[in-house]
Amino acid sequence: MHMCHKLLETGRFLTMLPKYTLMLPGKHPSLKALPVDLVNSRAPMAIITLNGRTPSPVAEMFIKTARAVTRPLTTTR
Numbered sequence: 001m002h003m004c005h006k007l008l009e010t011g012r013f014l015t016m017l018p019k020y021t022l023m024l025p026g027k028h029p030s031l032k033a034l035p036v037d038l039v040n041s042r043a044p045m046a047i048i049t050l051n052g053r054t055p056s057p058v059a060e061m062f063i064k065t066a067r068a069v070t071r072p073l074t075t076t077r
Contacts, residue, residue, distance in 0.1 A: 005031070011053050014062060019046060036067065 001021065007013040008031060022033055034047040047063055049055050055063065 008048065008050065011050055012056070014047060014049070014055075014059055016046065017048060022046075022048070034063065036070070 001017070004015045004017060008015055019033065022031060032049050032051045034049060036047050047066065049059070
């Protein structure tokens with residue numbers, strides 16, 4: 001978990017973490033959760049970026065692709 005946070009701080013990485021890791025008051029104020037809805041997942045998921053930092057074009061492409069891949073999974077069968 002610590003390594004994930006350190007990699008995120010560089011602004012060059014994305015990660016998926018449990019939502020509760022952002023709920024600790026003041027623990028990681030520079031992290032920002034992006035809304036990602038995954039229905040029927042085993043655990044809540046989110047894409048997290050740093051506040052005040054624009055994601056790189058590669059990160060934006062990853063986010064767009066991740067949302068496109070997971071969108072069909074959100075439909076009720």
